[in-house]
Amino acid sequence: MPELPEVEVTRCGIAPALVGRRLASADFRVPALRYPLPHAERPAFVGRQLQSIQRRGKYLLLDFGNGHLLVHLGMSGSLRLLTADMAAQKHDHVDLVFGADHDKIILRLRDPRRFGALLWLPGEPWAHPLLKTLGIEPLTEDFDAEWLKRTLAGLKAAIKPTLMDSHRIVGIGNIYASESLFRAGIDPRAAAGKISLNRLARLVAEIKATLTAAIAAGGSSLRDFIHSDGSSGYFQQQYFVYGRSGEPCRRCGKPIRELRQGQRATFFCAHCQR
DNA sequence: CCGACAACCTGTGAGC
DNA sequence: TGCTCACAGGTTGTCG
Numbered sequence: 001m002p003e004l005p006e007v008e009v010t011r012c013g014i015a016p017a018l019v020g021r022r023l024a025s026a027d028f029r030v031p032a033l034r035y036p037l038p039h040a041e042r043p044a045f046v047g048r049q050l051q052s053i054q055r056r057g058k059y060l061l062l063d064f065g066n067g068h069l070l071v072h073l074g075m076s077g078s079l080r081l082l083t084a085d086m087a088a089q090k091h092d093h094v095d096l097v098f099g100a101d102h103d104k105i106i107l108r109l110r111d112p113r114r115f116g117a118l119l120w121l122p123g124e125p126w127a128h129p130l131l132k133t134l135g136i137e138p139l140t141e142d143f144d145a146e147w148l149k150r151t152l153a154g155l156k157a158a159i160k161p162t163l164m165d166s167h168r169i170v171g172i173g174n175i176y177a178s179e180s181l182f183r184a185g186i187d188p189r190a191a192a193g194k195i196s197l198n199r200l201a202r203l204v205a206e207i208k209a210t211l212t213a214a215i216a217a218g219g220s221s222l223r224d225f226i227h228s229d230g231s232s233g234y235f236q237q238q239y240f241v242y243g244r245s246g247e248p249c250r251r252c253g254k255p256i257r258e259l260r261q262g263q264r265a266t267f268f269c270a271h272c273q274r
Numbered sequence: 275c276c277g278a279c280a281a282c283c284t285g286t287g288a289g290c
Numbered sequence: 291t292g293c294t295c296a297c298a299g300g301t302t303g304t305c306g
Binding site: 276277278279280281282284285286287288289290 | 292293294295296297298300301302303304305306
Binding site: 002003006034060072073074076115116117130157161166173174175176194244264265 | 297298299300301302
């Protein structure tokens with residue numbers, strides 16, 4: 001599920017309830033997700049007060065002062081808050097229990113496919129291999145047409161899978177890559193290194209607008225992070241092309257086409273995107 | 275460095 | 291209804 005907007009919405013949904021609270025205990029019900037979980041007798045973060053929750057790309061970093069819990073939701077992960085004891089379901093793999101017994105709040109991680117991750121990073125987190133190789137944040141001022149032109153220079157690969165490479169740009173997954181390229185009028189098969197500066201400027205603007213709108217859409221239902229099924233707030237946007245193979249383009253009415261790029265489905269309008 | 279591919283894992287929906 | 295197959299919004303690692 002989660003691309004940058006979903007992760008950011010999650011961060012905004014859980015942070016107000018958790019920051020400043022003490023982590024009372026942690027329950028890990030499986031040995032590993034993508035990587036082994038921190039199964040120590042008493043992990044270093046237990047008993048510590050949560051200082052902040054940051055996002056970097058699709059990662060969340062929970063700062064406990066003496067280190068960070070790094071969380072990635074993979075393809076199928078979700079986080080939600082519980083204020084009462086609710087039995088863990090089949091794929092509820094991790095509970096982080098915050099606060100005292102009479103006033104506790106549980107952060108529960110569900111992840112059916114277990115492509116997600118939860119790692120303890122003692123001390124300085126940014127040197128970690130998973131974080132130090134990450135690309136630019138698309139919602140910063142540094143991400144502009146000139147930066148993108150430089151980054152794509154000489155690349156023969158198609159623009160769409162290149163946009164999804166988190167070592168270049170973080171946070172753009174399969175949905176928002178297709179959506180941004182449609183909004184920018186760029187063919188997803190276009191060679192990344194051959195797109196003009198003007199068109200890249202349009203692409204940068206549309207990436208920012210697409211991600212921002214998706215965050216706003218999710219943000220409108222933040223209350224659902226408590227007592228929800230964990231899937232709320234994500235899917236309410238109307239997509240221009242994603243998942244609309246064969247349906248009429250919302251701009252020109254011609255059928256949306258689907259193709260495969262790097263094992264992933266791409267959706268586009270051959271009339272509006274050239 | 276680039277680009278193509280398999281791998282990790284479970285659930286779901288389409289088609290027979 | 292039940293089976294099989296392809297595919298699912300991510301990322302790493304390996305290979306040429």
